Amino acid sequence: MNDMTDEEKQLVEWLADMNEDDAIALSNKMLLEDKKDPMRVLELCRTAMDIVGKRFEEGEYFLPELVLAGEMLDNIGSVAKPLIKQGEGGEAKKLGKVLIGTVHGDLHDIGKNIVSFMLDINGFDVKDIGIDVPVKTFIDEINAYQPDVVGLSGFLTLAFDSMKETIAAFDSAGMRDKFKIMIGGGQIDETVRAYTGADAFGVNAVEAVNLCRNWMGVAA
């Protein structure tokens, strides 16, 4: 997006710099008073989120910035989306489909939500099926959604066995080779990856995005 007006550049900068009050005031002005194209405003948000993602990867931003960025995006989206005329626009081309959920027995969701957000702003279609997800629900959801990647999340040590069991069930259902499996969560390491039979593990949201990019053959 090199063809931005000064005002548009300002919005991107304020969003990327976590200047929430100014960014929301400006986006509201653009959408509600100046009647700017809502698709254009959302495109500017995506540009800002790219910067946020990059700063996170580079170790300048951490979880608080991702959470605040997500909230700013939601706020602007809630104003912009009702203004989009029917049939207009359509989603940008997505890189691949990721289905993600916390395995059964585990109720934690903060890490999973951050990974979903980072995948989404990096161009993946994400379906988040929640916490404490039974094996059968995973299988039903996979059959319906046909993802390229399945992410299993878990914070507790009991999740090691839940993940192993879930992946074994994919095997029995004859679907194991139809998608890649990544696991993540507070205690996950290479030992757990080998134990569960997952294809890869990640210790943060950036690693999750990079795994998915590699699997989809996208240059980082």
Place this chain on the structure above:
Amino acid sequence: MSTMIGPYEQSEAAKTAYDARWERILACARLEQPDRMPVGLHSFFWPANYGGISYKEMMYDYDKAKKVTLDAAMEFEPDGVYPLILGTTIGRMLEKFDFKQLQWPGHGVGDMQPFQYLDREYMKAEEYDDFLFDPTGFYIHKYLPRILGVFEGFDKLPKFAGMHYLRSMYAMRPFALPEVRASFDKIVAAAEETNTLFAHHIDWVQRLNAAGFPLFNGGVATSPYDIVADYFRGATGMMKDLYRHKDKLKQVLDKMSTIVTKMTIENAKLANHPIVFIPIHWAPDAFMSPKQFEEFWWPPFRKMLMGMIEADLIPMPMWESDCTKRLEIIKDIPAGKCIYWFERTDMVKAFEVLGDRVALRGNLSPSLLTTGTPEEVDAGVKHLVDNIWNKGGKLILDGAFGIPDETPVENVRAMFGAARKYAG
């Protein structure tokens, strides 16, 4: 000459063993060389698996919980044991108080699943001022009714500050309300359950001590930032507050630090035990920037550590996850006063940075303990002994966060066996 610990007799041999074990821990804390590397026993539901009872029984059945935990202590002969009954056999108390912040076996999770915390917003962002103005009033009218069902009538209670003369009686009418009376009845019944829990805890400690095993820590505390993040604002609320309510948040953290330091010192004196366990949730490298850590997290916690040290306590923060990038910052405390327990931080790196400042505790990984072989556990212990203990590090061996619930017993045997084999 035997000694009586409550109703239990402590033999001379048990007393000698007790003194030697306790001295090992204290020597490490003072950065002096003990006769051998101490090993801690800390866990939540692992003793249930060890003793063949359900997690639900571990939470509800005082006698069964006492038996399986004491059996574990007798078999492994640790140098210090976590107050396992207070930490886990809390089902009856949670139920009587109608505690809202956990789900536990029979209350939201299955009989063989551990209790889990519910991350929610228990204080709204716009309530910072209420808390700052009158923390006790905020607890009585807002916070306690939100987290403990038995306090639900308390939102009707009068505001106490400002009462005077006849107003101090006129204002008391809400105490006669049916919902307030009902609250009081439920609170008394719940407090009786807490007394029962503590009676079992004391009995358990006496039996443990009589057999020659010290309690590792008396009290448990939480850092000011973690209290506000976990128990008041919720994870995402707190992260947004770093930007949206920065100044108010700092004021609350400072006030919380003063309040919690006082409370922790009083509790430790009551428990008559110097070591205070402080599980740390929000310090990990990934959770905030170094600048945010130095600005928000560390100052109120350092103030708390210093207050505890001045009161002759030994703080034992347990730094969850990977805190490698925090090591240089958290080094800023007097030498020989604290035990730093690390979960995923590279212990060798921690030793390099902090070896002349604090004793270290930990940190066999959960994946090693739950999925590894006894030989791999043995090698894991040897790695820590070779690289820390044998190089003069004051290491107290333990799992990364104690013994994970699912750990096979032969791996726990391997852990304790390797400690004796390689480090006394």
